[in-house]
Amino acid sequence: MLFHVQMDVRLPHDLPDETASALKQKERERAERLQREGKWRHLWRVAGRYANVSIFDVSGPQELHEILSGLPLFPFMDIAVTPLCRHPSSVHADDR
Amino acid sequence: MLFHVQMDVRLPHDLPDETASALKQKERERAERLQREGKWRHLWRVAGRYANVSIFDVSGPQELHEILSGLPLFPFMDIAVTPLCRHPSSVHADDR
Amino acid sequence: MLFHVQMDVRLPHDLPDETASALKQKERERAERLQREGKWRHLWRVAGRYANVSIFDVSGPQELHEILSGLPLFPFMDIAVTPLCRHPSSVHADDR
Amino acid sequence: MLFHVQMDVRLPHDLPDETASALKQKERERAERLQREGKWRHLWRVAGRYANVSIFDVSGPQELHEILSGLPLFPFMDIAVTPLCRHPSSVHADDR
Amino acid sequence: MLFHVQMDVRLPHDLPDETASALKQKERERAERLQREGKWRHLWRVAGRYANVSIFDVSGPQELHEILSGLPLFPFMDIAVTPLCRHPSSVHADDR
Amino acid sequence: MLFHVQMDVRLPHDLPDETASALKQKERERAERLQREGKWRHLWRVAGRYANVSIFDVSGPQELHEILSGLPLFPFMDIAVTPLCRHPSSVHADDR
Amino acid sequence: MLFHVQMDVRLPHDLPDETASALKQKERERAERLQREGKWRHLWRVAGRYANVSIFDVSGPQELHEILSGLPLFPFMDIAVTPLCRHPSSVHADDR
Amino acid sequence: MLFHVQMDVRLPHDLPDETASALKQKERERAERLQREGKWRHLWRVAGRYANVSIFDVSGPQELHEILSGLPLFPFMDIAVTPLCRHPSSVHADDR
Amino acid sequence: MLFHVQMDVRLPHDLPDETASALKQKERERAERLQREGKWRHLWRVAGRYANVSIFDVSGPQELHEILSGLPLFPFMDIAVTPLCRHPSSVHADDR
Amino acid sequence: MLFHVQMDVRLPHDLPDETASALKQKERERAERLQREGKWRHLWRVAGRYANVSIFDVSGPQELHEILSGLPLFPFMDIAVTPLCRHPSSVHADDR
Numbered sequence: 033m034l035f036h037v038q039m040d041v042r043l044p045h046d047l048p049d050e051t052a053s054a055l056k057q058k059e060r061e062r063a064e065r066l067q068r069e070g071k072w073r074h075l076w077r078v079a080g081r082y083a084n085v086s087i088f089d090v091s092g093p094q095e096l097h098e099i100l101s102g103l104p105l106f107p108f109m110d111i112a113v114t115p116l117c118r119h120p121s122s123v124h125a126d127d128r
Numbered sequence: 129m130l131f132h133v134q135m136d137v138r139l140p141h142d143l144p145d146e147t148a149s150a151l152k153q154k155e156r157e158r159a160e161r162l163q164r165e166g167k168w169r170h171l172w173r174v175a176g177r178y179a180n181v182s183i184f185d186v187s188g189p190q191e192l193h194e195i196l197s198g199l200p201l202f203p204f205m206d207i208a209v210t211p212l213c214r215h216p217s218s219v220h221a222d223d224r
Numbered sequence: 225m226l227f228h229v230q231m232d233v234r235l236p237h238d239l240p241d242e243t244a245s246a247l248k249q250k251e252r253e254r255a256e257r258l259q260r261e262g263k264w265r266h267l268w269r270v271a272g273r274y275a276n277v278s279i280f281d282v283s284g285p286q287e288l289h290e291i292l293s294g295l296p297l298f299p300f301m302d303i304a305v306t307p308l309c310r311h312p313s314s315v316h317a318d319d320r
Numbered sequence: 321m322l323f324h325v326q327m328d329v330r331l332p333h334d335l336p337d338e339t340a341s342a343l344k345q346k347e348r349e350r351a352e353r354l355q356r357e358g359k360w361r362h363l364w365r366v367a368g369r370y371a372n373v374s375i376f377d378v379s380g381p382q383e384l385h386e387i388l389s390g391l392p393l394f395p396f397m398d399i400a401v402t403p404l405c406r407h408p409s410s411v412h413a414d415d416r
Numbered sequence: 417m418l419f420h421v422q423m424d425v426r427l428p429h430d431l432p433d434e435t436a437s438a439l440k441q442k443e444r445e446r447a448e449r450l451q452r453e454g455k456w457r458h459l460w461r462v463a464g465r466y467a468n469v470s471i472f473d474v475s476g477p478q479e480l481h482e483i484l485s486g487l488p489l490f491p492f493m494d495i496a497v498t499p500l501c502r503h504p505s506s507v508h509a510d511d512r
Numbered sequence: 513m514l515f516h517v518q519m520d521v522r523l524p525h526d527l528p529d530e531t532a533s534a535l536k537q538k539e540r541e542r543a544e545r546l547q548r549e550g551k552w553r554h555l556w557r558v559a560g561r562y563a564n565v566s567i568f569d570v571s572g573p574q575e576l577h578e579i580l581s582g583l584p585l586f587p588f589m590d591i592a593v594t595p596l597c598r599h600p601s602s603v604h605a606d607d608r
Numbered sequence: 609m610l611f612h613v614q615m616d617v618r619l620p621h622d623l624p625d626e627t628a629s630a631l632k633q634k635e636r637e638r639a640e641r642l643q644r645e646g647k648w649r650h651l652w653r654v655a656g657r658y659a660n661v662s663i664f665d666v667s668g669p670q671e672l673h674e675i676l677s678g679l680p681l682f683p684f685m686d687i688a689v690t691p692l693c694r695h696p697s698s699v700h701a702d703d704r
Numbered sequence: 705m706l707f708h709v710q711m712d713v714r715l716p717h718d719l720p721d722e723t724a725s726a727l728k729q730k731e732r733e734r735a736e737r738l739q740r741e742g743k744w745r746h747l748w749r750v751a752g753r754y755a756n757v758s759i760f761d762v763s764g765p766q767e768l769h770e771i772l773s774g775l776p777l778f779p780f781m782d783i784a785v786t787p788l789c790r791h792p793s794s795v796h797a798d799d800r
Numbered sequence: 801m802l803f804h805v806q807m808d809v810r811l812p813h814d815l816p817d818e819t820a821s822a823l824k825q826k827e828r829e830r831a832e833r834l835q836r837e838g839k840w841r842h843l844w845r846v847a848g849r850y851a852n853v854s855i856f857d858v859s860g861p862q863e864l865h866e867i868l869s870g871l872p873l874f875p876f877m878d879i880a881v882t883p884l885c886r887h888p889s890s891v892h893a894d895d896r
Numbered sequence: 897m898l899f900h901v902q903m904d905v906r907l908p909h910d911l912p913d914e915t916a917s918a919l920k921q922k923e924r925e926r927a928e929r930l931q932r933e934g935k936w937r938h939l940w941r942v943a944g945r946y947a948n949v950s951i952f953d954v955s956g957p958q959e960l961h962e963i964l965s966g967l968p969l970f971p972f973m974d975i976a977v978t979p980l981c982r983h984p985s986s987v988h989a990d991d992r
Contacts (some may be wrong), residue, residue: 610844612844612846612853635889636888636889639889640889640891643889643890643891643892644891649892650842650855650890650892650895651887651889651890651892651895652802652804652884652885652886652887652890652895653884653885653886653887653888654804654882654883654884655882655883655884655885656883660887661804661882661884663842690846690847690853691846691847691848692844692845692846692847692853693844693845693847694844694845695843695844695845695852696828696845697827697828697831697832697835697843698835698842698843698844699832699835699836700835700841700842700843703842703843703844
């Protein structure tokens, strides 16, 4: 089932550069793996902000929480979750 | 290019039922045509609310405004538009 | 799976009394049936407001939306949905 | 009587790991004891956030405050309290 | 136990004058009786607004809700409830 | 004349414990003296939060400001002031 | 003593023109009289909005409330009151 | 001098079509004249909403208010005004 | 022309006392000079908060910005600016 | 196409002066170059705040994000992006 997730990243300005770089690299690898597994269905950058809008396709809130709380940048993110369902006017097969 | 749009519908309670039904029917037809044309890329219902989250793929803000302001339910909707761009960690070909 | 739902009811003051009474009576019957079916796990009144806090146990956002949008008072309610999951410190068997 | 409590935890990023771990461990033990005593009736994780939604069953605001202000993570939490009462449409014996 | 309640009254401008007057008269009588019974401990007007700040002393959220939802102006009020308890620095015997 | 004051205390987590303890002890002594002088008429704890709701009875905004800005915890508090006056429906002699 | 008051006027669009004109005329006369009496010390229009910022010099919240609630447009105004006092850096004799 | 103005139009749904059309036609003529006079320097539509962002070049807040409050749609608009000044990094001659 | 300005001061708690004292002393001198020059027409303390409400009489937004951004406490202030103009009901000669 | 961007700068007070000066100098050079290239069409200072309002003319959200996220002060700015389009009542050739 689908969940709409917006993540805003706020890195403290006194975080050492290497720590930040390492976190971002791990975040990227995790994101790519989750996309390939089909869990992270869509991932877009919000123009002009260090933020993303994503669509997750998971078995439920439990799996969603495990994925999100396991992201390397989780302690530095404000996250808003909105459950979605099929829209009666949708004609797209994959907007399930 | 992609725009994230959230639409919240607020029909006045004293709108006659036939007016409301006719509006919704026209809205549906318009939505289906725009989806088939590839302009309205994704359309999801927000669970528990008379609202949707959508992704539009248009030539720019001008075309987006023409589409949204031409929707039959436009006068009754609160609309929030967020421009999106490709996320460097996205692996999906169609998240352009 | 569990969803936390807060519903705030706002009846227009010019709604005829009989219409309001009939709506409330139908709402009550629907709520009781959904509770007996195990879908509406908890239902509390918010003290001092025409509002409730509820916990739904459904198969996903799709079923949740069908239930909520089918409530007789749906057109008059502001609804906020929050997906829940099991808390690692919970000792209650039914907080699943 | 019942109180709905939402707790959002915000740990400062420069809190030493051992301090954080010790706090979380104590928080967990306290939460489990309070649940077994019947004071902390429900405890759910909010999906995607370091937050919980809880239902407390206490003798009044005084006992509620003593419990909440005594939690090891209290200095790092934003807490919102909402008093609840029985809903006339509830059919659950334990939604008192 | 004590609850802090703020009530903001919003009468629709097309409510007939007699209806409004009758509602206010009944509201006043109810408020005076509840004060004499000791349930409505304090009642102040917010300067410059059609609103009040009140302290209720009731047996719990259930009784509080019955009192508030029974006020003649209840359908026209925005109500915010905050549970209070004794402050460790209070020296007033009746701030219990 | 009466003023409704809500104070939310936010102590920085890196404030040394002795500094915090000394501030709280002074705050308490000041609060008790002001209550005995009749300036600080009511003082309640907001259940579940490091906050209070208070009623001050002072000669005007000038004296109120001198009192509040002189509190030892003033630099760490968010303060909201609301002027009150007698409610026409109040029957309490001391809700003046 | 001084109070800062912001008033936002929202006239319903279906209020008959004569009613609106009569209300505005009475409001103007009342405002002029209160200014001449020295109670309404300053009165400015907020550029671009049907709103004003005012400074009242009254004997306390009670008199302020009587003045504001007696304004002909009171039922159609959102009013925010902020108590002021002398600033230690003010050199103006009349900013008392 | 320059002022940034955002105008959100909210026409009541029960405004007769001819009234709305006449208002919009007059609004358009007024806007065009003010632009030709150089007062209304920029006028853009906010994509997806019945709203505009504008830059006015006027002699001060007084003239700005006369212009805005004289717009035919003024009673149906939420207006936010922000005074601007030259940015030290601007290289555009007309961003004065 | 007139501008309404509200300034909220937030000094970081780890700012050395001498730095804070020096800043406040300079701020005071600057405020007194600007008042004597007639630019800073009114200056009031907001009761109970480290904040002021001020009226500036300047040649336009450019001069206003130079004054405000030149204040010693500018880096520590949240500032809200509202352009004012003469109110048609004002009888005060200096509310120009 | 055009985007309206508001940027609020919040420099941490413990950022060394040289670091801040270097960042601001680089920001200025970048801003000037982007204006000369025609991408940054308008740039105004918000009076009284460390903030600007800007109009960008870019090929789409992707280019806008690259520009904004590449600004030296990007990590210290709150940025709000609003897509604009031509207003039917605009008579200015360059408000395209």
